[in-house]
Amino acid sequence: MYFNYFRNSANKSNFGDDSYPSLSQFPLLDAAINEAQANIQAPRGLIQNAALTAISVVLQGLVDIRKPNGQVAPTSLMLLAIADSGERKSTVENVFLKPIRAFQAKQGEEVKESQSVWKVKYDTWMVRRNGVLKAIMKKASKGLSADEEEKVLLALEKEAPAKPKEFKILYEDSTSEALFHGMYENLPAAGLISSEGGGVLEGRAFNDLSKQNAIWSGDSITIDRKTAESFKLVDARLTVSLMVQESVFSKYMAHKGGVSRGSGLWARFLICRPASTQGTRYVSTHVPSWYHQTQFASRLEHFLEMDLICFRGNKKEKEVIGFDSEAARLWVEIANDIESRMCAGGILYGLGDHGSKLVEVISRLAALLHCFEGFEGDISMSTLQAATDLAKWYSNDFIKLFGENSKENDEEQELNCWLDSFRKVGKRFVKKNYILQCGPGKFRKKAALEHVLLRLVNNSAIRILNYPGGKTIYVDLCPWQGGL
Template sequence: MYHQNPISAPPSHSPYAYTHRPPALPAQGDNYHVGPESSPFYAITEAITKEAQAPNLLSIQAALGAMSLVLQDQVRVERPNDGASLPVSLIIIGVARSGERKSTVMNAYMEPIHAYWARERERTQKAKAQYDSRLTVWNKTRSKLMNDVSKADAARLRTKARKDSADLGAAALAYQQANDALQLHMEDKPTSPLPINIGILSDVTPQAISKFIKENHVRSLGIMTAEGEEFLSNGIKQQSSILNKGYSGEATNRYRAGEGEQSYDIPITTCIFVQPEVAHNAFSGPKNLMRATGTLARTLFAYPASTQGTRFLNKDEISVKKFVANLLQDDKSYQDTQKIKEKYCQWITKRLAHSSSASIEKMSLLTLKKEAQALWYQAFNECEMHMRPGNRYEAFTDHASKLPDQWLRVAAIIHSYNHATSGEISKETLFAAISLVNAFSDEFVRTFRPISNEEKDIFTLQGYIDRLRQHSRYLPRRYITSCGPLRPTARCNAALFTLSQQGHITLSECSTRNSQGRQARPITMIDLAPHSSPDYHAWKNALNHARSLNQR
């Protein structure tokens, strides 16, 4: 159930002004709300999710990334409290294992953008070739006319020096005619073809971003990839402020020896999907600059639950009647999906075409309706209170402080797709945006929350056991406590017990005797793969080997 927020009075800035109303900020772990089922944004994200059978949050991330890319040079949104104009650029990071269909989802949303870019690139290449040919001829003609002007001016000056009044008029006329011809030629200089305006990169170093922008004259840049390992390993961790500036719309003034001026002032949207191991290497550790510079705090982050193991194919029904009914139903569903995707492609193409023809100064400024403003103020104050000690965002104040702007950016994107790139954003759209951003915030907090020493021990030992599992199935506990990464033994035993409680391993006590044949302390054996079928032969060999070691 989603709360309604009737507003009858202007919002107050007091954090206690909303105690009589239902909360505007969803609770941690609440189900997220994409919008009404009849809304186009809900339709496209749901259609791609079902078609790819991928996690829904990945589909929503890719949709927001693609839409932000085509809107960020056309649309801005006004912040209610100070009237600041915010870009709709986003930084999006999705984490999913191999096989989660990250590329399938990303390609579904980026395909019309890539297709448009390819067509425009072919057009600009042909136009550039014609322009270069005309410019070559124009430059040669200019050189000849400048030479004619120089000769005519020299003749005029020589005539003037001789004080030959009879020829001075003719010399001056010849100079004026040559100069007029040059001026006419200068006005007829070939016009360079219009650039594509939008740039798309999947792998780039921080240094190459400014060079790419300058050389291609783009005014909207997207770093979009479903395989973000190369991008994250190419130095962006140390220079992530580039992404921050592109997100905030801040101009970058850059000058380098040997490169000259590399300044730019364009919005940048980043949408990358990575595997968990890549994310761990990129974002973990005490010297993680992407967290220190605030880049991670600005992200719409998701590490959703896997869909693998649930993506079943439908079997044919035995009954002919049921088979025909299902066939018609599937065909109708397929046709609906195609219509939804066609509408998305048409919207993307329209926005890209508008970007090619519109001036950068003619940007639409979206504002919130009065009821939406009240909802935003209420959610802002609730978010602020959650940053107090002992509350939800106590350890994530950098992240929480960015959420109010995120609500506005996401709301502006959803509004632009559902309605138009003008007008006022409704309370319902803002509510959906707050709900979505809250879901991403939950993912962020869950992934980056500070962990205890005990949890670190569990993760460390689990990684060690995962490596052992590649070569062995059964081992004595003594082996892991002696050769494993945790000391003292009590720490290792505590971590082993937790892993067994979670079902990652199984602990079994087995009786044994010493070399004199007397009852000795039981041996604790560990099954490293408890969910696999038992291997009695391997178990017996491992147990006998452990007993022989115990008798020494």
């Protein structure tokens, strides 16, 4: 059987279709998502992202995936939802992450007492240490040997009380330095979460793109610091989940999109841009039930307890989940089919960064769904198929955002935004040569500029003209005003 990743099927969404993939074979997840959608009436994509975020956060420190090619990889996910203000992003996120926040807060309260005891012991230890240092300084000032005091200091260093570690699993709108240092000092599996992700995108957390990519792959990263001791983060796991407004994401991509896309960062993300539900969110006197959300929360708490046991026991080994024989054969067919789609004329042509990570993302989804639902043994063919359909749905939105058509739209938007600066000061006509000389860098080549100007003309955003007898070509920025 040859598997076609983008095949059409009566039971599955066609490529380019925005209908959501069925999750019915994952009853716990499906019921929680359906219930939240009915109660909150937010876009399903936001709800789906929040649910997958919660699952990834609690499971990534417990489970790795062994792919049929023998490679073992993390199960951490990166997710991005693009939705404007008023779509209830924060509400959706809180519903699914509330159990994790509550668990973290409870552990934080319990560790406060031990931290208070540690502070007293540490202060006492520092007094003893400072006393020895003063004795060494006194002898050194007199030119006397301080060998005995140095021995005492060395022994004292070994007695330094260790600061109690904190079970901190969620970091919200955090800088990369605070995030990575927190993971180094405390729990090495964490989630970077933001329902208003503009601060994270524009902040320092996403300046360290190479580190974000490395930790997604399970590689060690070294953090060099000027004012504090450097450290190495080994075998860490990080889930990233951002919800951003369309304008914020567009601004980020205009400024830093080339670098982040070129680094392969966005290829690792499950990206969705769901349609708004505003205007259809009617209220009633019906009291909503959260029965399935309670079950979902209970399952999260089960894995959080396991995370806590591993944390307290300093256990770093993870359970490795593999595929059964049928699923392994299907995985190979999926991988080969996706590869074939990256050649010229294929749906993934020009999106090799995305295509090269798709099988990895599918594998991670399959492992997370398998474990969260409590399925026994290796990952089955049906679970892999469902994970593939889910990844395919996200892939549709990635292609819409970053495919060839989206590049042309971005170019039009970029030049038109630049031309807006003239419109705002009441200037209607700009010489074409002026744009060639002073416009955005990518449009300072004649062919590139003419290509985007033609598209803007076709969209009635501008028109091209020259005065009778003149050779100078002008761009009319406000053709809708008529005249001339």
